[in-house]
Amino acid sequence: MTVIAGRRTSSDIGRAVDLDLTNAWLVDPATGREGPGELVVRDGRIESIDWLAGDDARGIDDSGVVVAPGFVDLHAHLREPGNEAAETIASGLAAAAHGGFTTVCAMPNTTPPIDRAALVEAARAAAAASGSPVRLLQVGAVTAGRAGERLAALGELADAGVVAFSDDGSPVQSAELFRNALAYAGMLGLPVIDHPEDLTQTSGAEASDGLVATVLGLRGWPAAAEALAVARDIELLAEVRGDVPGARLHLTHLSTAASIEHVRRAKAAGLPVTCDVTPHHLALTDEWLAGARRWAWDALDGEGAARDPWRDHALEADPYDSSLRVNPPLRSAVDARACLDGLVDGTIDAIATDHAPHTQVDKDVEFGLARPGIAGIETALGLVLEAVDAGHLTLARAIEALTSGPVQALGTSREALRAPGLVEGAPADLVVFDRGARWTVRPDALMTRGWGGPLLGRSLPGTVLLTIAGGRLAYEDAASA
Amino acid sequence: MRSTSSTPPRWPRPVPERGSTLAERDGDAAVIPTPLPADRPPAWPHRHLLDTDVLTWPQIELVLDTADVMGEVVARRRPRSDALRGVGVTNLFYEASTRTRVSFEVAAKHLSADVVNVSVSGSSIEKGESLLDTVRTLASLGARVLVMRHATSGAPYLVAREFAGSVINAGDGRHAHPTQALLDLYTLQRHVPGGSLRGRKVVILGDVLHSRVARSNLWTLTAAGADVWLCGPATLLRGFEAWAAAGVGGERRFTVTSDIDAALRDADAVMALRLQQERMAAGLLPSLHEYAERFGLTTERLRLAREGCLVMHPGPMNEGVEIAPDVAAGPRSLVTEQVANGVAIRMAVLSLLTSVSLRGEG
Numbered sequence: 001m002t003v004i005a006g007r008r009t010s011s012d013i014g015r016a017v018d019l020d021l022t023n024a025w026l027v028d029p030a031t032g033r034e035g036p037g038e039l040v041v042r043d044g045r046i047e048s049i050d051w052l053a054g055d056d057a058r059g060i061d062d063s064g065v066v067v068a069p070g071f072v073d074l075h076a077h078l079r080e081p082g083n084e085a086a087e088t089i090a091s092g093l094a095a096a097a098h099g100g101f102t103t104v105c106a107m108p109n110t111t112p113p114i115d116r117a118a119l120v121e122a123a124r125a126a127a128a129a130s131g132s133p134v135r136l137l138q139v140g141a142v143t144a145g146r147a148g149e150r151l152a153a154l155g156e157l158a159d160a161g162v163v164a165f166s167d168d169g170s171p172v173q174s175a176e177l178f179r180n181a182l183a184y185a186g187m188l189g190l191p192v193i194d195h196p197e198d199l200t201q202t203s204g205a206e207a208s209d210g211l212v213a214t215v216l217g218l219r220g221w222p223a224a225a226e227a228l229a230v231a232r233d234i235e236l237l238a239e240v241r242g243d244v245p246g247a248r249l250h251l252t253h254l255s256t257a258a259s260i261e262h263v264r265r266a267k268a269a270g271l272p273v274t275c276d277v278t279p280h281h282l283a284l285t286d287e288w289l290a291g292a293r294r295w296a297w298d299a300l301d302g303e304g305a306a307r308d309p310w311r312d313h314a315l316e317a318d319p320y321d322s323s324l325r326v327n328p329p330l331r332s333a334v335d336a337r338a339c340l341d342g343l344v345d346g347t348i349d350a351i352a353t354d355h356a357p358h359t360q361v362d363k364d365v366e367f368g369l370a371r372p373g374i375a376g377i378e379t380a381l382g383l384v385l386e387a388v389d390a391g392h393l394t395l396a397r398a399i400e401a402l403t404s405g406p407v408q409a410l411g412t413s414r415e416a417l418r419a420p421g422l423v424e425g426a427p428a429d430l431v432v433f434d435r436g437a438r439w440t441v442r443p444d445a446l447m448t449r450g451w452g453g454p455l456l457g458r459s460l461p462g463t464v465l466l467t468i469a470g471g472r473l474a475y476e477d478a479a480s481a
Numbered sequence: 482m483r484s485t486s487s488t489p490p491r492w493p494r495p496v497p498e499r500g501s502t503l504a505e506r507d508g509d510a511a512v513i514p515t516p517l518p519a520d521r522p523p524a525w526p527h528r529h530l531l532d533t534d535v536l537t538w539p540q541i542e543l544v545l546d547t548a549d550v551m552g553e554v555v556a557r558r559r560p561r562s563d564a565l566r567g568v569g570v571t572n573l574f575y576e577a578s579t580r581t582r583v584s585f586e587v588a589a590k591h592l593s594a595d596v597v598n599v600s601v602s603g604s605s606i607e608k609g610e611s612l613l614d615t616v617r618t619l620a621s622l623g624a625r626v627l628v629m630r631h632a633t634s635g636a637p638y639l640v641a642r643e644f645a646g647s648v649i650n651a652g653d654g655r656h657a658h659p660t661q662a663l664l665d666l667y668t669l670q671r672h673v674p675g676g677s678l679r680g681r682k683v684v685i686l687g688d689v690l691h692s693r694v695a696r697s698n699l700w701t702l703t704a705a706g707a708d709v710w711l712c713g714p715a716t717l718l719r720g721f722e723a724w725a726a727a728g729v730g731g732e733r734r735f736t737v738t739s740d741i742d743a744a745l746r747d748a749d750a751v752m753a754l755r756l757q758q759e760r761m762a763a764g765l766l767p768s769l770h771e772y773a774e775r776f777g778l779t780t781e782r783l784r785l786a787r788e789g790c791l792v793m794h795p796g797p798m799n800e801g802v803e804i805a806p807d808v809a810a811g812p813r814s815l816v817t818e819q820v821a822n823g824v825a826i827r828m829a830v831l832s833l834l835t836s837v838s839l840r841g842e843g
Contacts, residue, residue: 214720217656311731320635
């Protein structure tokens with residue numbers, strides 16, 4: 001049995017941690033090592049790590065308590081400033097800690113958008129004031145006002161410490177301007193994160209183009225709209241690299257087989273492109289819109305084609321649950337499988353949550369009028385572990401995609417971004433979770449202010465027991481404290 | 482038992498036994514279907530009618546049989562039944578509609594319901610009040626049945642989640658228009674020889690992509706065993722080949738084609754759909770003229786169909802575009818009968834749903 005020694009209380013959030021972990025399963029993506037071990041933290045630093053072998057290791061496997069470096073989320077919406085009813089930096093960081101994340105990249109689509117240095121400073125001050133030790137990394141806007149017309153103050157934003165640039169949600173439609181952004185950001189040593197969507201194909205789109213959208217009468221968001229944008233970005237990167245060797249492209253929340261294939265080929269050609277996938281695009285599919293509630297990997301037939309939820313009598317919930325409206329939309333089981341395959345073979349570098357909280361006013365409305373987004377930073381680990389439990393992903397690869405994968409996508413030039421690992425002498429940056437302990441997703445179990453969610457009422461594996469960021473306590477499960 | 486005092490349907494079918502009857506001429510007898518024996522699954526379990534997809538064939542037949550009885554009420558000199566006396570029926574229409582709203586209003590009044598009409602221009606968002614708030618307000622004002630039309634697919638499901646009474650979908654976006662599909666089926670069955678659509682070729686012609694009528698009819702017509710063909714320009718059939726390959730409900734096949742001659746050949750019935758002007762602006766079609774030339778239902782084209790091929794249209798019609806005036810007004814046209822049957826079908830639906838939602842309310 002795992003022993004977590006060192007008592008804390010909720011008032012200890014932000015305090016330096018002392019901790020003795022015995023008989024746990026340690027996962028270290030920095031060295032690729034995993035196995036039974038003991039870990040001691042004193043005054044926020046990892047004092048010792050002992051990998052157990054022989055009789056000492058007997059009875060300890062990866063199905064119980066797991067210790068890993070704290071997770072890094074490349075893509076979250078914290079809504080502050082401008083929509084504090086949906087989330088604040090404080091509530092968002094608390095939710096992140098509950099999800100096992102110790103580093104969060106905040107997207108700049110706030111009101112006003114983060115397109116100037118002063119706004120970066122304000123966000124940093126709010127994070128400090130929150131008392132949370134979870135690191136907030138800011139993504140700056142690509143274009144002024146995220147309007148897609150001229151470049152934002154990229155150099156000034158870089159000096160203020162942004163880690164990347166993105167007009168997420170309002171992707172730059174002008175290829176010429178996007179080319180310039182890649183070049184200028186490359187000059188500054190930072191990547192551009194693109195939300196790949198050809199808006200000419202997705203006006204009013206409600207659901208992924210396909211059988212479910214056709215039957216439900218929802219306006220289709222075609223896979224080609226994502227693949228086209230991905231192909232455009234890659235072609236531009238290939239040319240820009242000639243002038244700016246440091247130019248880098250990160251494609252976020254890829255959701256279709258075709259766009260993942262584009263990235264696979266670009267990587268094979270040696271281009272500096274990285275990408276991420278969300279937990280919901282791995283585990284959920286568009287058939288949830290019709291009322292199915294089975295995991296993506298259970299919705300494939302023996303030939304790898306998507307099963308028909310009507311034929312299977314798999315519709316169990318009411319259709320048109322607006323909490324499932326998200327951009328890009330939930331895709332077919334075939335696309336979800338391609339996301340898993342891309343994660344397994346390394347085409348996909350990271351799992352990012354695209355945590356997108358909304359108020360009830362914005363979400364509990366007609367499906368097509370609901371704001372797109374799933375507030376998933378607290379359920380990300382659970383969904384990923386469902387895929388691991390089902391045998392589609394190893395635990396080590398899942399942890400890698402939640403830790404070292406995202407850091408490599410950002411590049412390690414920033415001081416805040418040490419490569420995640422279990423290193424003696426370093427500040428403890430850890431998540432401790434119990435794979436065997438399921439928890440039920442309920443509003444009162446969540447830290448986010450975001451309303452609703454497609455997983456409410458379900459139980460997920462992997463209760464987070466403890467999150468330590470930079471040596472300080474970020475979250476502790478009340479029952480285990 | 483049924484009355485013989487009014488015009489019988491042309492193809493009578495067996496009517497299930499009922500505990501009470503509409504028999505009294507101009508009378509006030511209650512016509513709520515008999516409460517069902519507890520040891521059998523209820524013949525009509527639905528509190529809401531949001532689409533035809535959840536209806537079993539016996540349930541569809543129950544609606545049509547009940548509509549027969551309602552047709553007798555309508556045929557009276559003073560068409561009035563007491564079935565919904567004191568029951569608040571609210572028509573909540575977020576989209577312009579004359580025929581459907583009036584049809585529901587007339588149906589509810591024939592059943593002595595208290596009818597309230599609410600028309601809202603623009604979406605609930607534009608109005609500043611959420612759909613659910615509007616519905617809570619209407620419920621507080623006594624609505625027990627909510628008949629709603631909305632431009633957003635799926636909106637009635639949101640309402641049904643919250644509303645304590647019955648919700649009837651009178652058209653949601655591109656998704657469903659269940660009472661239209663039921664009245665179409667009812668009308669067709671009254672006119673096809675033998676009264677059954679099994680094996681009959683029924684063509685739905687036109688803007689299938691945007692049509693809630695087409696979608697709801699796909700469920701009912703395939704349930705009836707019809708050989709359903711969808712025909713229109715390729716841009717307005719987007720996604721339907723995949724549905725045809727999967728089958729309705731994962732099993733019931735239909736045919737999709739842009740070859741209008743193939744579609745109309747030996748057809749037993751053709752249902753033309755309304756073509757909206759905005760399809761040209763959206764780049765889906767070159768022009769109304771070209772559409773009429775290639776896909777308009779004309780007398781000449783109808784020669785390919787079986788003799789006596791029935792012609793339908795859910796209305797309102799663009800005569801000269803999707804249907805030629807002489808076809809619309811021709812001897813095979815059932816368009817006005819569709820409208821008349823709509824009242825009987827909606828009376829049937831109102832009565833069946835309230836038999837569930839008012840149960841136990843005393």
